[in-house]
Amino acid sequence: MSISAILNIAKNALLASQVSIQVTSHNISNVNTDGYSRQEVIFDEQPAVRIGNALIGNGVFASGVMRHYDRYLEKELSKKNTELYENKVYAEYFQRIEAILNEDNTKLTSSITEFFNNWQELSLDPQSLAIREGIKSSAQNLCRIIRDMYNGLTQLQIELNSKVKNEVDNINRITAAIVDLNKKIFEGSSQTSESNDYLDKRQTLINELAAKMNITYFEDKYGMVTILTKDGKLLVDGGNGWELDLLNDSDTGFYRIGWKNSSDNLTDITDSITSGSLRGFMAMRDEEIVRFIDDLDTLAQVLIEEVNTIHKDGYTLNHVQQVPDEPDNILFFKELTGYYAKDIDISDEIKSDIKNIAASEEVNDLTGKPVGNGVALKISGLMDEGLFYDGTATFVNYTSSITNKIGQLTKGALSVAQYSEDTMVVMEKQRESVSGVSLDEEMANLIKFQYAYQAAARLFVVADDLFKSLLEAVR
Amino acid sequence: MRVTDKLRYDVFKRNLITIREEIDRTQTMIASGKKIVKPSDDPVAASVAMAFEVEKGINGQYTKNLERLHTVSCYYDTSLNTIHDLLIRAKEVAIAQASDTMNPSTRLSASEEIKGIIEQLVTIGNTKVGNTYIFGGKITDGIPFTMDDDYSVTFHGSSEVMEVYVDKRTTEKAGISGDQVFLSDTNIFNVLKDLKEALEGNDVEGIRESINAIDTSLDKAETNIAYAGTFSSALDRLIEAMNTRNNNIATTLSDILDADIEKVISDFNTLSTAYQALLYSMSRMQELSVLNYLT
Numbered sequence: 001m002s003i004s005a006i007l008n009i010a011k012n013a014l015l016a017s018q019v020s021i022q023v024t025s026h027n028i029s030n031v032n033t034d035g036y037s038r039q040e041v042i043f044d045e046q047p048a049v050r051i052g053n054a055l056i057g058n059g060v061f062a063s064g065v066m067r068h069y070d071r072y073l074e075k076e077l078s079k080k081n082t083e084l085y086e087n088k089v090y091a092e093y094f095q096r097i098e099a100i101l102n103e104d105n106t107k108l109t110s111s112i113t114e115f116f117n118n119w120q121e122l123s124l125d126p127q128s129l130a131i132r133e134g135i136k137s138s139a140q141n142l143c144r145i146i147r148d149m150y151n152g153l154t155q156l157q158i159e160l161n162s163k164v165k166n167e168v169d170n171i172n173r174i175t176a177a178i179v180d181l182n183k184k185i186f187e188g189s190s191q192t193s194e195s196n197d198y199l200d201k202r203q204t205l206i207n208e209l210a211a212k213m214n215i216t217y218f219e220d221k222y223g224m225v226t227i228l229t230k231d232g233k234l235l236v237d238g239g240n241g242w243e244l245d246l247l248n249d250s251d252t253g254f255y256r257i258g259w260k261n262s263s264d265n266l267t268d269i270t271d272s273i274t275s276g277s278l279r280g281f282m283a284m285r286d287e288e289i290v291r292f293i294d295d296l297d298t299l300a301q302v303l304i305e306e307v308n309t310i311h312k313d314g315y316t317l318n319h320v321q322q323v324p325d326e327p328d329n330i331l332f333f334k335e336l337t338g339y340y341a342k343d344i345d346i347s348d349e350i351k352s353d354i355k356n357i358a359a360s361e362e363v364n365d366l367t368g369k370p371v372g373n374g375v376a377l378k379i380s381g382l383m384d385e386g387l388f389y390d391g392t393a394t395f396v397n398y399t400s401s402i403t404n405k406i407g408q409l410t411k412g413a414l415s416v417a418q419y420s421e422d423t424m425v426v427m428e429k430q431r432e433s434v435s436g437v438s439l440d441e442e443m444a445n446l447i448k449f450q451y452a453y454q455a456a457a458r459l460f461v462v463a464d465d466l467f468k469s470l471l472e473a474v475r
Numbered sequence: 476m477r478v479t480d481k482l483r484y485d486v487f488k489r490n491l492i493t494i495r496e497e498i499d500r501t502q503t504m505i506a507s508g509k510k511i512v513k514p515s516d517d518p519v520a521a522s523v524a525m526a527f528e529v530e531k532g533i534n535g536q537y538t539k540n541l542e543r544l545h546t547v548s549c550y551y552d553t554s555l556n557t558i559h560d561l562l563i564r565a566k567e568v569a570i571a572q573a574s575d576t577m578n579p580s581t582r583l584s585a586s587e588e589i590k591g592i593i594e595q596l597v598t599i600g601n602t603k604v605g606n607t608y609i610f611g612g613k614i615t616d617g618i619p620f621t622m623d624d625d626y627s628v629t630f631h632g633s634s635e636v637m638e639v640y641v642d643k644r645t646t647e648k649a650g651i652s653g654d655q656v657f658l659s660d661t662n663i664f665n666v667l668k669d670l671k672e673a674l675e676g677n678d679v680e681g682i683r684e685s686i687n688a689i690d691t692s693l694d695k696a697e698t699n700i701a702y703a704g705t706f707s708s709a710l711d712r713l714i715e716a717m718n719t720r721n722n723n724i725a726t727t728l729s730d731i732l733d734a735d736i737e738k739v740i741s742d743f744n745t746l747s748t749a750y751q752a753l754l755y756s757m758s759r760m761q762e763l764s765v766l767n768y769l770t
Contacts, residue, residue: 031480098515103525113529117536123639124543124649127606127616364614366631372613373637377646383533384643396529400522407518414515425489429482436479440765447769 003466009059010459017453019062024445027437035204037067037435067196070434078210082276084420085211089280091417094410100152101406109399111142119380123373126359143344150341160285161254167278172243174209179241182224213276231272233259300340302387304333314358314375321368487757494750501743510734524731540639541714548707554599559696561592566689579677586674593667597622610653619653628664661691
């Protein structure tokens with residue numbers, strides 16, 4: 001065994017400590033990086049050298065950089081992410097719908113009451129023009145409120161639709177990045193600090209992708225990852241990626257999701273996206289909001305039809321006598337055949353002349369003037385009639401059931417999102433405890449490696465002294 | 476379990492957010508005085524409260540209707556009493572003039588008084604409150620009674636009266652028709668016209684007959700006064716009942732919606748203490764680092 005061997009061992013030891021200090025610094029500097037996994041240098045003994053009959057150790061070398069990481073936990077986390085982000089969408093958008101429908105903001109129900117109360121006023125004084133003016137403005141107000149609510153809901157649908165487009169763009173960006181990282185991981189040698197960072201980055205991207213839609217993924221023998229949609233369409237396979245694209249639903253005009261194969265043909269995979277934020281956006285857009293739009297439509301339709309049916313059999317202040325005398329057949333609300341809540345408005349006749357509001361259902365045979373308050377009385381009576389849910393619910397029952405429904409849904413969505421978040425926190429804690437960086441730990445390591453470095457440097461001095469004594473001996 | 480620095484900060488941050496959220500919610504309660512701000516705070520209570528709120532609005536309208544009927548009923552009361560007085564006066568005149576001591580000239584001048592009474596009755600019949608002739612029945616826009624030169628009176632109103640809502644699905648007659656007061660059973664105008672003509676024609680027998688007819692008219696007037704009295708006291712009771720109901724609704728609404736301020740404020744204090752304690756513990760935790768011992 002030569003003295004130069006000591007120098008060699010010292011050099012290797014110095015190098016190993018240096019690498020460790022470098023990795024420790026890397027850990028310290030990434031203490032707050034999301035998705036970062038703590039790294040550690042793996043030391044190995046150099047192969048021993050046989051001297052005589054003895055095998056003598058030959059120092060150390062850094063054989064690799066290990067990443068503290070729990071594969072199964074990461075898989076669970078990405079699955080949990082899918083659920084969490086879908087539930088977050090529901091919580092956010094149900095709250096938005098709630099704000100649109102909240103009686104405190106809309107005053108819908110109190111406007112309905114005001115409208116029918118004005119008809120009662122007219123029943124007390126069927127000739128009054130002032131009360132007719134009141135009926136007209138309260139009806140216009142009520143129509144505006146219903147239209148505003150409708151517009152609020154459709155605006156939300158449009159917003160969700162553009163979110164679907166954004167998400168698809170994001171998914172394509174993420175899969176492209178994952179493909180890129182797959183290649184780098186394949187090319188890079190294994191277990192260096194660099195490829196560990198690629199693995200961390202890729203895992204973060206996979207989690208991000210999983211937040212958007214349900215996927216399955218696995219690693220191949222080269223460490224590259226394959227990602228599939230729920231119905232087995234490939235998104236990433238090693239160094240190849242497949243894109244998603246938007247299709248237009250001809251019924252609703254909203255986007256659907258298509259998968260583009262290698263020859264650029266699109267397959268509709270919308271129905272196989274059953275969770276994740278993308279599913280959340282589409283479910284809100286196509287199912288939940290639509291339910292409330294339908295509710296508003298029913299409300300508007302019943303209001304229009306019931307009031308019109310009574311009103312057109314009435315005699316207005318502009319009634320002209322004929323023989324035999326017929327009702328004026330004037331509609332109070334504009335007649336609609338669909339999109340009731342979107343277009344609800346009072347009729348042009350009423351808009352242009354409030355005398356066209358009928359209060360009476362009889363006419364004086366002699367003078368041709370309207371008699372009594374029959375129409376006003378009947379219309380104001382609608383307030384307490386069971387016109388919804390097969391005759392079991394009045395206007396107020398109906399609107400308060402809408403309030404109850406959105407309240408229940410929002411409350412449920414909020415508590416489910418909270419639950420998802422809580423379980424996510426627990427899992428993230430576990431992940432942190434495996435992969436996270438503890439500064440105290442790193443500090444201890446730093447000191448440890450610093451001493452090892454100093455000791456190795458010391459070896460140089462010893463070897464140097466040995467050489468010196470040897471040289472002096474032969475002088 | 477390894478507790479890393481990021482974990483420590485994340486947990487701190489989450490706790491901070493949770494408490495801040497609670498503080499924010501409590502503050503909204505204190506500011507608004509309400510424990511239910513959005514339907515999702517308590518869906519059932521929110522929808523029940525909404526229905527009650529509406530009922531309060533509708534009851535307000537019923538109360539308005541009742542009060543309006545009550546005002547009109549006062550007019551009926553006055554009018555019917557005046558009619559009664561006028562009939563008594565007519566009866567006095569008839570009895571006086573039926574006496575053999577009277578002569579054609581006194582009878583002729585008495586007929587002038589009867590004419591005056593007929594004119595006054597027509598004026599009463601045409602009483603108008605607001606836009607409405609109260610004796611016109613359903614026809615409220617035209618004069619109900621017109622009188623010709625020969626003191627014959629024609630009724631242009633309807634015998635039916637309008638109805639208005641005074642409660643859910645309950646209507647009440649909005650008045651008394653001129654037909655019921657002046658015409659049906661005995662036509663008061665005809666009775667007085669006959670008297671007037673008998674007086675003019677010095678027809679003692681005719682005058683005597685009118686006394687009986689006036690008696691029948693008086694009976695009718697008294698029945699109507701009693702009817703109006705019952706009507707008005709029924710309205711009083713309904714208004715009273717409506718007020719009681721509205722008070723009950725207000726109490727229930729307050730139970731459902733209003734926050735218990737003492738409780739909320741004590742919650743708020745607990746939360747702000749927790750918040751301060753959290754900040755304090757974090758600042759103390761920061762001191763627990765090996766970095767503080769390395770020089």
